[in-house]
């Protein structure tokens with residue numbers, strides 16, 4: 001077994017850089033998590049995560065039940081109706097995307113009956129075939145709820161193939177304001193541990209380590225008790241120091257194990273798989289109760305919200321509905337952000353619906369956001385490099401990206417940038433470093449695709465050349481053969497001719513036999 | 522009812538640090554050293570600082586106009602003022618006014634703006650200005666003062682101004698009566714003529730561990746440097762490497778032959794080592810990026826300075842050392858890139 005396992009324990013390792021940020025989490029933890037009143041309309045986008053878009057499998061006008069599948073696709077997870085009601089439309093609707101774009105969504109008007117589709121749990125998951133569990137997760141629409149919404153079944157299937165020894169449950173929400181995971185861990189520790197055990201069986205891991213922040217108070221006891229009850233030997237809860245961005249997958253692994261995930265590798269290279277705690281809870285719901293993923297914990301917070309709190313919100317609920325439920329806006333709200341203040345992205349309107357990826361809605365006032373300050377040249381103060389958790393040199397990457405020195409930027413590790421925003425925050429020259437790096441990374445990806453295409457074209461060309469050459473050679477050989485054959489034939493002809501002549505000569509030399517006088521009599 | 526919002530990228534945090542604040546902290550950190558300087562050597566240094574500041578701002582503003590750059594926020598980023606102060610601290614307090622003018626011309630116009638302005642300069646502007654005047658006007662650069670405690674003629678502000686601006690010597694006896702070589706100058710010349718250190722050091726010009734007065738100026742700068750360290754404006758690498766290399770290199774020399782070599786302590790506390798360690802070699806623009814790079818850079822500055830002091834033609838070699846290392850910085854950076862996560 002990998003020695004990384006032995007090293008996961010009470011000792012916290014460190015990652016380079018990072019920032020101690022004001023948490024601002026308490027403000028949204030004052031109320032119990034409830035479901036808001038049922039919205040009048042739910043808009044469920046058919047694309048819930050990067051990659052393919054699901055195809056709707058319901059008709060406009062059709063009545064759907066709560067939990068009924070309304071979209072499916074090969075490579076992504078299934079999509080389900082969050083309520084029972086009538087499919088009003090399948091149309092383009094504003095979605096939560098930084099560019100304010102629209103996409104295909106299923107619009108459902110709830111009928112208030114909340115009538116569930118017939119649920120299909122996995123009976124006896126402890127003995128179920130892992131493949132069956134994995135398929136079940138896909139059908140129940142389970143994707144990573146930490147924000148990246150990577151399809152869970154893909155991650156697990158990948159893990160199964162690669163000998164995973166430890167499943168890490170990530171309960172460290174390093175970003176300020178976001179408290180939905182903390183609330184979930186406080187309120188449903190048993191469900192999280194149950195989900196962890198199911199995931200562990202599906203992956204084939206031995207151990208589970210739940211990582212939480214050291215400032216989460218009662219969460220530790222709650223989770224520990226639940227873990228103790230379930231399997232005290234192989235499930236442990238570890239507190240880690242709250243330094244942003246320790247909740248990032250690679251940083252978390254470094255803190256827990258002291259090892260780094262290889263630069264082009266994945267956590268599974270170390271025998272590890274990470275899952276968010278909320279995903280684990282969703283897994284438990286899906287497997288034990290058969291409930292698909294149709295709702296999630298969401299933090300609605302920020303100084304622009306009257307009563308910040310957490311909600312258990314249906315996928316498809318509009319932001320405006322949740323903000324109303326919090327008593328509406330307060331003060332001069334200038335930004336509406338999905339996610340935290342460090343890595344979140346702003347949306348143009350609160351009409352957008354909640355998707356599986358939304359863990360936090362943040363309404364920020366003018367005082368919260370830096371007033372746009374004039375960008376100054378880089379003075380190479382090195383602050384950015386000091387705080388970069390990927391140990392990059394942002395000041396160099398910035399110049400390389402700006403001047404289009406893509407090879408240099410690649411060599412200096414631009415692709416390793418996790419876009420955490422630490423460098424950006426500390427830069428005294430107010431250079432929008434992360435914006436540059438996002439741009440640069442996508443450019444690098446494009447270029448890789450292009451070089452790959454060129455390469456492919458070249459191999460194709462070379463193969464064709466080779467084929468042609470081979471063909472030509474074959475033809476030449478054939479020609480030569482034919483010629484040879486013809487030659488042979490002509491030789492044969494000669495031989496025949498010779499034989500004939502010989503025969504003739506023979507015949508000529510023979511005494512003429514007179515016909516009729518051949519009787520020997 | 523739905524609302525719309527403007528969108529601009531993360532992170533969303535306020536307020537952010539500013540270049541101005543960084544520079545302001547540097548200026549603040551220089552104050553104790555400057556006060557000690559004025560206390561021991563009279564008001565000349567203050568006059569020089571103000572003079573250099575005025576010229577620096579004039580050239581900065583002029584160059585911004587010529588380059589079509591906005592005056593704000595560049596003039597108020599205070600970087601030109603930092604250059605001016607650092608330069609003024611390197612020259613003799615009685616240097617004539619036009620020294621500042623010429624030095625700032627080279628520092629701000631050539632070393633800074635012709636290289637592309639703030640953040641683009643390859644060389645430390647203050648050191649460029651200093652070296653230009655040091656080489657071109659060696660005579661004017663010897664107008665050092667003895668500590669007030671030792672001088673027969675204490676110069677008031679009026680006298681100082683008269684000397685700097687008018688070139689008039691208000692005291693009988695002229696230059697020689699008021700100016701005095703620095704401890705390092707004296708060492709250089711007398712050592713060359715065969716005297717031994719213990720003898721030379723009997724002169725009251727030498728204090729307890731540096732030069733009289735000079736050691737306190739150095740203490741003042743060290744204090745400011747610690748403030749910068751505390752505020753994380755600079756990291757410990759360059760100061761440690763500069764002073765460390767000076768000590769490590771001078772120690773064996775001194776142990777081997779204390780009669781013709783200064784002790785490490787005297788090396789560090791005379792001349793501009795402390796000022797350079799905390800304020801000049803730490804200039805991020807013309808220095809190295811990574812921590813190992815900074816250590817190499819600082820060690821280079823220390824070693825070259827010592828070599829020039831010991832074997833070169835100038836009593837102090839900090840400025841040359843810094844400029845030489847500036848040239849090497851890009852190369853050092855190339856070979857000291859930190860290991861990326863997972864690499």
Ligand code: SF4
Nearest residue numbers: 378380381382384427
């Ligand atoms: S923090 Fe900003 S100014 Fe400082 S080195 Fe990095 S990019 Fe340059």
Ligand code: SF4
Nearest residue numbers: 388417418420421423
């Ligand atoms: S955004 Fe990228 S470059 Fe900046 S600190 Fe984070 S990982 Fe480093």
